[in-house]
Amino acid sequence: MVSFSFRLLHSELPQYLGIPQDSLDRLYAMHAVIKRILQNLQDGKAEDGNSLHLSADSQSASEQLWKGREVRVLYTIAHSLLAVKDYNLAVQVYKQLLLKDEGSQVKLWGGIGRLYLQIGCETEAKMSFDQADALDINPTPSSKCQRTLNRGYLKVSQGSFQEALELFQDASATDANNISAVNNLAVCLLYLGRLKEAITMLEGIIHSNPAVNIHEGAVFNLATLYELESSRALNKKQALLELVSKHQGDGFQVSSLKMG
C-alpha cells in the first residue's frame, strides 16, 4: 500500500532531475485514477468500483478527500507543464483549477497574469489582473497588497518604473510584513538610477528582521547591487554571509550570494 503523498512525490521528482516528460506521464496517470474514483463515488459505488453501499457521511467525506487530492495533482501538473514550457496548456490547467479550488481564485488569476507577463503577453496579463480585482470581494491587507504588487509588475513590463515605484510603495504601506514589496521597491530604484537608495532599502529590510526577512531572492539582489556599486563588494558579501548563517538553516541556497 503506497500512500497518496508518496505517489505524488514520486511523480513530481523527475522534473527536478531534468526529465519533466516523465513527471507529466505519471501525474496524468494519477489524475485518470482519481477521476475514475470520483466517478465511482458519484454513481453510488465504493471507490474501487464495488457496489458496496456507503453511508451518506462516509461517501461525502470520501468525495471531499478525493476532490482535494485532484486539486493537488492539478497544481503539480501545471508546475510540470511550466517546466516543459507549454504555457498554453499550463494556463488551461490553472483555469480548470479556478473552478475546482474556488477559495484561491484571486491568487490564481494573479498567478496566471504573472505567467503571461513572463512570456510577454501584456494584454492577457492585464485581463487576468482585472479578474483578480473583480473577484476580491472581501479584501484583506495581504490580498490587497498582492493585487497592488500585480499592478506594479504590469507597470514594470510597460517600462514605467516611476509608476511601478509608487505602486510598490502603496503595497508596502498596505502590508508591512510583505518583504516582496520592499524588494521590488529597491529594484525599481535601481532602474531609475538611484543605486545607493536601492542598497540602503534592501539592507534595511534584511537587517531589521533577519530571522524572517532573509529570502534568497532579496539576498541575490543585494549581492548584485554590491557588485555594481564598488570593488569592495566581497567584504560586504562576507558580512551578509555571516548574517545568513546566523539566522537561516541548511535549506538556504548560498549560491544566491554569488561568491563564486
Place this chain on the structure above:
Amino acid sequence: MEATKDREHLLSLKVMRLTKPSLFSDSKVLVDSHDLAGALQHTLAGKMWAAEGIDQFPIGDLLTLPQSFGNIFLGETFTSCISVHNESEQQVKEVTIKTDLQTSSQRASLPGNAAEVTPELPPDASIDDIISHEVKELGTHILVCAVSYTTLSNEKLYFRKFFKFQVLKPIEVKTKFYNVEDDEIYLETQIQNITSSPICMEKVALEPSSAYSVQNLNNTESGTTCSDITYLSPLDTRQFLYCLCPQTPAEGASDSKASQGMTVVGRLDIIWKSHMGERGRLQTSSLQRMAPGYGDIRLEVTRLPDVAEVEKTVNATCRLTNCVERKMELSLALQSVHQAGLFWCGIVSRQLGQLDAGCSLDLELKLLFTRSGLQNLSGIRVTDTFLKRTYEYDDVAQILVIQSAS
C-alpha cells in the same frame, strides 16, 4: 558586464545591463499537513514547502535583477546602468562621463540623465546614471565609456572602458505575393521566432504605399485567426494575410500601364514583446512586387459561378484586352478537353473582329463538365490573323463541380 578595476585610477566605472527583472521562481514541494510532524510544520512553513496548492505557484512574487548580459536582438532597446564610484580617500573634482555606442558604420552618443559635469565627488560617493538606445543594426557593437576627472592636486586624469556585444537577429520574415484576376494582391507573410525564448506579437501591420489600400485579414469576430495561441515559442512560425486593392489612379492613364513592372506595395511594421515586456520593433524595407506579365493579349474571366452541377451548362464571361500598341484581328477557337471532362457548348470557332490597342472585348461562353471535383477552365485559343500567332489560355479559372442532388 563587469569592468576590472584599474589600480591607478581613483574612480572605478561599472556598467550593468538592465534587461527587465524576472519574477523569482523557487520550487516548493507540496505537502499534506498531516504528513508532517507537529513542530516541523511550523518552523519551515512557506520556506521549503507549501501546504496549500496555490502557495506552490511556481512564478513567485519577488523581482530579481538580471544576472548576466543576456542576448540582445535587433529592434530592442539597450538599457544600462553606469556607476562611477570614488574608491579613494580623497575628494575628486570635475568628473565628466561620456558614453558612445559604436558600430561598424556609425558612432552614436548616448546622453544620460545626470549632469554634464559633476563639480565634486566625495570619497565613497558615486554617480549613477541610466542610458538607453534603440538598437538598429546587427553585428558587433562597442560601448565606449570615457571618464575624466581632476584630483585635489589639480592633475587631470582620463580613462576609457570598452564593452563589446553582439546584436542578433530576432525574427525571420518571409513574404509571398499571390495575384488574383481582378487586380487584387494577397500578401502572405510568415514570421518565425529565432530567439531562444517565447515572444508575443503585439502588432503586425502592413503600411501600404499610396498606390494601394490594405485590408487586414487576420481578425475574426471572436479574436485573431490564431485564437488561443497568443505567443510564439522559439522556432515557431505564424502567418499573416493581407489583401491589397489598387487605388484608382489619379491621371487618366490606362489601367494596364499602371500595373506593369515593379510597384512598391508598402512595408511591414512589426512590434513584439518578450520576457516581462522587453519590447522590440522592426520595419521591413519596402516590399516590391513584379506585376505579372500578360503578354500581348490578356484574358480575364470576369464572371464565373463558384459551383456548378455535372452535365449542366455553365455561363462564363471573359474579357480579352489588347496589351500592345498595334491593332489586332482576332479569331477564337475553343477546344474541349476530353480527359478532364470539359466540353464547350455552342459555336466553338468564330471571328472576333478587330481590336484596337488598349481596348477590350467581352466574350460570352457556355461550357459543361462531365466530371465532378475542382475543375479548371482550359482550351481557349485566340489567334491574331495579322501575325498568324496563336495564344493559348489554359487553367485560367477554377470551378467546383458537384454531383446533382437527386
